[in-house]
Amino acid sequence: MGRYTDIRRGVELNAALTKLRAYEDLTRAQKQAAYKAQRGTSVKVKPNKVKGFVESFNLAGRIYLPVRLLSDTQSGNTDITTLVREAAATTGRTIAVGFTVPQGGVLLDGLTGFKAARFGVVKRGAAVADNESRVTDIQYARYDNKSTSSPFGSQQAGNEAYATAVSEIKDIANVKTFLASEGNRIYFAPEII
Incomplete structure (x- = not known):
């Protein structure tokens, strides 16, 4: 009852x-x-992506896996795409195509089921006037949020723990400034092999 x-x-x-x-x-x-x-007029973030590589957190040795990275030629929503791209690239956590594989490193292409760790942000937008649920007609608070994410891996020195990488990305000054605005948030997703 x-x-x-x-x-x-x-x-x-x-x-x-x-x-x-x-x-x-x-x-x-x-x-x-x-x-x-x-x-309505809300526009989704449509990131430009380019091929790149990340070093695995979970595979033994210097294993580099292909991913799609945010391009530096983004037009529109550059504030959040630049923040994510630069945070993920800090200390070599993402690597562009054509890099020199270090001694003992391996480029591993075609690994089935691999999903790189991801860092993402959600930027709080303006309140949306039409807050009614299209299903039940009940009023909800809604905002015109924008979000994007990027893969990242172990820093180029190798053998970095996932928790260490997350902690260092959270400590980046631009990330802290982003989080200071009400409603903005960040998220992380671990690597899946």
Whole structure:
């Protein structure tokens, strides 16, 4: 049995459930149209990507794996793409194509299932006027946020622990300045092999 507060919301929740079921009955095209209508003029970050390499955290030895890195020729949303690109490239955590493989290093291409560690940022945008859920018509606080991320690996000296790399990226002055703005946040995803 629910709490009294849950019971009192029964009529409101039943109305939301009815709207949810009506939304679920829409075709995929109708759902996408509803999303686009609500999204309005918001523009997603479309990063330019170039081929590069990262050194693995988890493989033994100096193993370099191919990844797609943020290009320095980005146009639009350059504040966050530059922040992420520069933070990931600090002390050689990302490497451009054509680098000289160090003695004993190996370029490993085609490793199935590999996902490089990622550093990403979410920049809080302006509050969106249309805050109504397109599914239930309930009001929510929404912002026109922008986000992007980049792979990173062990620094070029090799044998760096993932936790050390995360800690050093968090300590970069530009990252701390970015986090000082309300609503801005960063995130990390570990390497998967």
